[in-house]
Amino acid sequence: MISNFIKTIMEEDLASGKHKEIITRFPPEPNAFLHIGHARAIVTNFELAKCFGGKTILRFDDTNPAKEEKRFMDAIINDIKWLGYEPYKITFGSDYFDTDYELAVGLIKSGLAYVDDLTKEEMKEYRGTLEEKGKESPYRNRSIEENLKLFEEMKEGKYEEGEKTLRVKIDMASSNLNMRDPAIYRIIKKPHPHTGDKWNIYPLYDYAHPLQDAMEYITHSLCSLEYVEHRPLYDWVIENTHPISTPRQIEFGRLNIEGTILSKRFLKELVDSKLVDDYDDPRMPTLVGLKRRGFTKESIREFVLSTGLSRINSEIPFNVLDHFLMEDLKLKVPRRMAVLNPLKVIITNYDENKIEHFDFLNNLENEELGYRKISFSNTLYIEKEDFTPVKPNNKYKRLSLGAEVRLMGAYFIKANDCKYDENGEVIEVLCTYDPNTLSGSGFNERKPQGTIQYVDAKTCKKATFNLFDSLIDSNVDEDLPLKDRFNKNSKVSLEGFVEEAYDPTSESKTQLMRNGYYSNDYDSKEDNIIINRTVSLKQSFNK
Ligand code: ATP
Ligand code: MG
Secondary structure, three states, X not given: OOOOHHHHHHHHHHHOOOXXXXXXXXXXXXXXXXXXXXXXXXXXXXXXXXXXXXXXXXXXXXXXXXXXXXXXXXHHHHHHHHOOOOOOEEEEHHHHHHHHHHHHHHHHHOOOEEEEOOOHHHHHHHHOOOOOXXXXXXXXXXXXXXXHHHHHHHHHOOOOOOOOEEEEOOOOOOOOHXXXXXXXXXXXXXXXXXOEOOOOEEEOHHHHHHHHHHHOOXXXXXXXXXXXXXXXXXXXXXXXXXXXXXXXXXXXXXXXXXXXXXXXXXXXXXXXXXXXXXXXXXXXXEXXXXXXXXXXXXXXXXXXXXXXXXXXXXXXXXXXXXXXXXXXXXXXXXXXXXXXXXXXXXXXXXXXXXXXXXXXXXXXXXXXXXXXXXXXXXXXXXXXXXXXXXXXXXXXXXXXXXXXEEEOOOOEEEEEEEEEOOOOOEEEEEEEEEHHHOOOXXXXXXXXXXXXXXXXXXXXXXXXXXXXXXXXXXXXXXXXXXHHHEOOOOEEEEEEEEOOOOOOOOOOEEEEOOOEXXXXXXXXXXXXXXXXXXXXXXXXXXX
């Protein structure tokens, strides 16, 4: 792993003997699918521990019984596995509820925690603001005995939600709002997926999290930058509850990607309002969405590692990810010819009953991928954009009337005439071919104007091509509700053709020549081929 400030801290802690082993954890809340921002946290935790022969625990943060769902847990486990990591063990925040409770009782006994009767609204008001100091609750000085009794009663279910909370006694005048007597337990009268109806009270994140880390002997508790302001409380909890180990919280910058929003709430809103098909819609920045779109785990890992870890949040253009995908697949996947906007070409001097088959390398840069057959007949399709009747300028490298191009792997063709529809759009090009110019024949008497791909109308397969763009419309005001910021053109489907060799049952990823990298969709089958564009070759990122 590339050097970064966290790795340096770990090296120092091992060298000084503070720790003998590095133990990290990834602590998602199982309330949604993971997105590529989480990949930064996953890769960082697993790779750092791996660097030092350490361990990484997957811990589901399930302290709030209302939010967890089994399908999200399964998805998170699968995503981590897909990225190539195996947790040392899988734990749950709720595994530690007993200890959390005992240590809270300990805080009460030391005079460091009290039961408060203020309502949520009152508590907010008493808390003060950044400019204004907080006010102490009238219940702050209850006796230890009374606090113990009330906390026990909260636990037994004597009070309703919102009636009482347990707070720690720190400093209502602290400049850090998180230190103004934060609540550490609240009443929630819902059964918990793991502990059933054992508890009527549940610990809050800022109290439970450091204790979970401590109980698992986590040495370095890595989290994103928004937790900086919570670190003093994290340390306070560890110092005052004296758990079995002393973890250290370290923050790193969040990953953001242009044109999308890496937030579970946003992604959930898109799914719930049916603006996208599901969490694995190829437009989604979820790991399942990126996978369906065709991104590989290697490209995501490389992306995360190369964009580095820093103490500031970063926003990275999406095409940086594209770059890593192309690097990964360039030599690995077969290349095929496809036509997304078909324009018919008739070869007038070619026998209409004849078909020829040629051997063509699967990947021109990697002979190891072998050959496939491509075919040629008198009726072909080329891309609409590869023909224009009148050549616009000398840089034009495609087909125009009176000029010749090479069809990849086949012959030179020359455009002699074209037919138009009633709207003046070209619908057919009439060409002649030169039999002496077959690819590989060594013909070098003339240079064609350019080289374009084609498919043979007699053998090609129909296919739907899905092209994707940013989820968020960058021209729209950021303050508008999400629905209005959604890019309605984020998915475009085209009906075209792919060459005969394309096999939707075995080809998961392909480069469509002169076009981009594509991935066979999960729903694609021989009689209904659906291919998702992962990355366009045209908008590639230049390292
Ligand atoms: P969201 O903000 O999308 O709702 P979250 O932070 O609430 O996500 P958690 O399940 O709490 O989601 O996240 C688990 C871990 O992933 C946390 O340690 C969090 O810091 C980290 N994480 C989440 N999003 C990002 C991101 N964009 N970049 C880096 N780390 C992230
Ligand atoms: Mg969170």
